[in-house]
Amino acid sequence: MDNTQLEEFIKKLDQDIEINEGKQYLEVTLPADKIHSVASQLKEDEKTRFDYLFCLTGVDYGQDLGVVYHLRSTVHSHYIVLKVRTSDRENPHFDSVTDIWQTAEYHEREVYDLLGISFNNHPDLRRLFLDSSWGYPLRKDYVDDINIVTK
């Protein structure tokens, strides 16, 4: 499917979806609680078959925290980018997509470790690189006077 067909297909899935024609890939912003249902439909449907999650990124947008999913279909060779955001900085959480793409397990642990975003129904959500005495270094409000040199 090309981007216009994909756009039509996704519009049918849910009404609150915001679609943005990105520079490279089609970017879709979802409400935070819809990620699991939309993701599994995108994977299961014969027409889309997004079976390969090649990148999962946690981002601190300043006010919001978010997760970006880069997907590719090995059958149809098309791409899509899914985005979710939350304004809750104290206890941010999204649904895990580990049961849809197993590769998400490590990616989500990394996001949890570095940004403090937790994932519901994740099989083994522990810190990955750092131990529990650290804060969440990839957050923009992370302060570490000793190790981060600011100009």
Place this chain on the structure above:
Amino acid sequence: MDDNEKNITADDHQEYVINMGPQHPSTHCVLRLVVSLKGEIVQNIKPHIGYVHRGIEKMCESITYPQIIHLTDRMDYLSAHINNEAVCLNVEKALEIDIPDRIKVIRTIMSELTRIQSHQLWWASFGMDLGGLTCFFYGLRDREKVLDIFEETCGGRMIVSYNCPGGLMYDIHPNFQKRVKEFIKYFRKTLPEYDQLLTGNIIFEERSKGVGQLSLEDAIAYGVTGPSGRASGFSCDVRKQEPYSAYDRVKFNEVLFTEGDTYHRYLARIEEMRESMDIIEQLIDNIPEGPYVVKMKPVIKLPEGEYYQRVETARGELGVYIISDGNKNPYRVKFRSPNFVNLSVLNKISQGFKIADLVAIGGSLDLVIPDIDR
């Protein structure tokens, strides 16, 4: 002695846990695996990583784009040139700069030389892990020749930093073409020795055939790319899917197998070295004339937006995801490193095999730990 301990006999297979690493010789860096065993059989593996975590993604947020390139060398140090190229391609794509053909061709040749030397070192250490010490000498003997070419061209042997946004740091050395051709001629002769030493060796085959099978479905679900994924039949070569640099003008085969065991992950890499030599041979006599670098602004600022670049390193798909807010520093950089993702499948494919096979399986995934930790 309590009741439980009294009843244990030699025939009982109670599950127990051993610690492998962080300084285990077969991991070649600091990777700690906590392995649950029943007898000799692996039940479960929990990797503990982060021993060489430097926070490269965080560091990138406070430095400029040309500086980021030098950090990417330190991720997958065996694919240093390809990592550099990924960042440069992404910056160039964001700024919509046309890159002259000369740069594209030189980058492609350097990338393929990088792939060859990486696979040579992998072959050397993989053979050594499985008890064939000779492999190590043979592999390093040949790898030196590539590193000498790197040294002459860019000054660095492993950490090359040869790319910069807009092209290359310097032009190629006058000897470059001659020496690369000499190397290809030499390596065409010595690559069959690799087959003689390991490929047909009965001990090696017994230890690798049918060990650690990875099915195509799992390869896609776990996102295992590179030769490890292609050995399972996962067509994931970024050079074919989204040709960058000069890959659209060369003919080469994507090495695919369907078995997905340790032996075929091994074969995939050996075959890739041949394909890499083919690519270099097609380009080495046709390096176009032209500038080796495009003049860039002294301060590089990317327009606001998101940019993603995929490249094929020696271990799989590297993704560089840059979110820019229009400043000279990126707002967020994410490196989708191939080793990090390939490690996640280790638990799945090692279950049910002996602990000695774990060394073979881990070696065949070709993990480079600094790329996992970043």
